[in-house]
Amino acid sequence: MDDNNLIEQIKHKDRHAFQLLVEKYQQMIINVCYGFIQNYQDAEDVAQEVFIDIYVTAYKFRADSKLSTWIYRIAVNKSLNYIRDNKKRKSSKSIFTQSNDNKNSIIDIEDDAYNGSDYLLENEERKINLHNAISSLPENQRTAFILSKYEDLSYKEISKVMSLSISSVESLLFRAKQNLQKKLFECYKKLNN
Amino acid sequence: MxxxxxxxxxxxxxxxxxxxxxxxxxxxxxxxxxxxxxxxxxxxxxxxxxxxxxxxxxxxxxxSKEIDGKFYSKLSKRLDDIESTHETTSLKYKLVQVFAYAAVVAIGIFIGLFAENEINNISENKNTEFVEQTIVWNDFNQEPIESFLIAE
The missing domain is CATH 1.10.10 (Arc Repressor Mutant, subunit A)
Structure with missing residues (x-):
């Protein structure tokens, strides 16, 4: 069943078609949400909200854009709204969630046969630095960067999701990479000294 | 260097x-x-x-992180909850609508009855005033104008 058939079935509240759509797009939506939220559990919750939104508002989808573009747009908006809504709560929660995430990633790394505790700490610090650097980017730059890096979308696809011209996306990505590099280099300087 | x-x-x-x-x-x-x-x-x-x-x-x-295997079942459950809440809400809304219509009809009937009663009262009062006025005219008749003229 192709995307157009799937969405037409979902418009008639067909649960089987909806399940097929979820199976097809869940990885992509979770990746995008995780890129913004940087907490796996929260990213999954937001991804579920994205799918619920798709199910409830399927009648709004017009075939003038690709289904994936529409879904990416919902995922980006939901993630940004989540970050805005939870800004205050997040600051008080960050230490707790970070330590939880650390535990999860430590388990992951152990599976990878890297057993040095220094490596784990170093990798964890690097991960936190990267996430902080991504979070510090302005919203537009962050969106373009996440769609490019976490989803490997082309400039053209990003321009459709963000409703911008291709040259604007190029410029956004250039500045995003510059800013990200600058932030990361500040962290490396501390390591180097 | x-x-x-x-x-x-x-x-x-x-x-x-x-x-x-x-x-x-x-x-x-x-x-x-x-x-x-x-x-x-x-x-x-x-x-x-x-x-x-x-x-x-x-x-x-x-x-490359693996997705929780229960992702769809959790989502499906959330969707069921939302739909049942929506059904309950729409049922409540329908009930409220029925009660609202019934209330409007009852108020209409009440206003109609009240208005009819008021109209009856007003018409009764008008009749009483007419009677009183007639009595005044009757009182005047007790001393006819002709008697004054005769006395002088």
Whole structure:
């Protein structure tokens, strides 16, 4: 069943078609949400909200854009709204969630046969630095960067999701990479000294 | 400091600025070759390059995380809850609508009855006033004007 058939079935509240759509797009939506939220559990919750939104508002989808573009747009908006809504709560929660995430990633790394505790700490610090650097980017730059890096979308696809011209996306990505590099280099300087 | 070293040092800042683009393959071939040569000879830039490469590789690790196997079943449950809540809400809304219509009809009937009663009262009062006026005229008749004229 192709995307157009799937969405037409979902418009008639067909649960089987909806399940097929979820199976097809869940990885992509979770990746995008995780890129913004940087907490796996929260990213999954937001991804579920994205799918619920798709199910409830399927009648709004017009075939003038690709289904994936529409879904990416919902995922980006939901993630940004989540970050805005939870800004205050997040600051008080960050230490707790970070330590939880650390535990999860430590388990992951152990599976990878890297057993040095220094490596784990170093990798964890690097991960936190990267996430902080991504979070510090302005919203537009962050969106373009996440769609490019976490989803490997082309400039053209990003321009459709963000409703911008291709040259604007190029410029956004250039500045995003510059800013990200600058932030990361500040962290490396501390390591180097 | 040798001439080569000074050129190398001079280029460090511009090389560092290009590292992320070099890693992403965004540079033109000539420029990428220059950066590559610089990295072979410059330990400091190589350090930044290696660190940046390690940092960006975290994104690949993040992307390959396995999805919770119960993702759809959790989602399906949430959707069921939303739909049942929606059904309850729409049932409540329908009930409220029925009660609202019934109330409007009852109020209409009440206003109709009240208005009818009031109209009856008003027409009764008008009749009473007419009777009173008639009595006044009757009182005047007790002393007819003709008697005054006769007395004088």
């Amino acid at each position: 040798s001439k080569y070293q000074s050129i190398n040092k001079m280029n460090c800042n511009s090389v560092k600025q290009k590292l992320i683009f070099y890693l992403d393959g965004d540079l033109a071939v000539d420029e990428a070759n220059l950066v590559k040569c610089h990295l072979v000879n410059c330990g400091e830039c190589r350090f930044y390059y290696t660190e940046l490469k390690k940092s960006l590789s975290i994104i690949e690790t993040d992307k």
